[in-house]
Amino acid sequence: MDQPFDRDSLYVLRATMEAHAVQAGLPEGRTSDLVLAVHELATNVILHGSGAGRVRMLAVDGLLRCEVIDSRATAATRETPPWPYEYGHGLWIVRSLGDLHSVTRGPGGTVATIGFAVPEAGRPSFRLLQHERDGTVTLRLIGDLDQTTSGDLVAAVQALLKVRAAGRLVLDLGGMTYWDSTGIAALLSVQERVSAVPGAALTLSGLSGDFRRRLDALSFQPLSYDEPAG
Missing domain, CATH: 3.30.565.10 (Histidine kinase-like ATPase, C-terminal domain)
Known part of the structure; x- marks a missing residue:
């Protein structure tokens, strides 16, 4: 063009x-x-x-x-x-x-x-896998986090907060294959919702250094990560 x-x-x-x-x-x-x-x-x-x-x-x-x-x-x-x-x-x-x-x-x-x-073809379908260990709930995201799937992530975190009003939640993004600005907005929204609950904490894991820097630049509050920036 x-x-x-x-x-x-x-x-x-x-x-x-x-x-x-x-x-x-x-x-x-x-x-x-x-x-x-x-x-x-x-x-x-x-x-x-x-x-x-x-x-x-x-x-x-x-x-x-x-x-x-x-x-x-x-x-x-x-x-x-x-x-x-x-x-x-x-x-x-x-x-x-x-x-x-x-x-x-x-x-x-x-x-x-x-x-x-431009994303590669044949990316996996969106899934959220949940498991709990030693009082920590981990949500593992697989697939694209975009305008089609971001609402599912926010809804899953809201449901967890209703069941568990406190505790540590780990959001594992190691299986995320693609994202758009709606997906980033969903992550920031999840952070705000968890921070608003006394005793609850959110940790992000599996992020590339570039994606972490984007979140840090866009977030209104400090984000917690499982690993140092790459």
């Missing part, structure tokens, strides 16, 4: 991105994340840049790579340091959602790049 945009064509751009992302194999929830992120970058071009630009989308090595280009030139090409952003603002959202993000500026303009990993 290679499409120009301006203030009057953002709707068409969003629809085109959605169609291409789905065709490339990105699940529905992550497609929504991609559309939101690219829309934020394009809006920055319109409000703070030249007012118009292009979006290029390319599937490369399991990654759906989107480049938002503002053709207004700058003096020299360079890779910028990590993006400056404020909590809750557009660039903060973009950086939180994407699996890859960078900005380069030069004579050809500014290129903001964001990438989304």
Whole structure:
């Protein structure tokens, strides 16, 4: 995909991105994340840049790579340091959602790049396996944690809290195969619900270092983990 945009064509751009992302194999929830992120970058071009630009989308090595280009030139090409952003603002959202993000500026303009990993086919169906040992209840999540399954996780934790008003709950995410922003929201919601119950505590295990850093950046309160960050 290679499409120009301006203030009057953002709707068409969003629809085109959605169609291409789905065709490339990105699940529905992550497609929504991609559309939101690219829309934020394009809006920055319109409000703070030249007012118009292009979006290029390319599937490369399991990654759906989107480049938002503002053709207004700058003096020299360079890779910028990590993006400056404020909590809750557009660039903060973009950086939180994407699996890859960078900005380069030069004579050809500014290129903001964001990438989304395309999941492998044949992923296992969503399951929650529960077992208890020495007073600790462990919920092991297998499969995708997304807009289809996140409600099941929240409901399972709510049911446990009704039966066990106190105690330690371990949420094992080692079997999680894919996620979207709805899944992250579900994890943060579970943390808030457990924290609101006196004597209850939630510990997360089986997370990659990257996913843990995302949660830490998005959470309003400290999260507890079974292992150090990788």
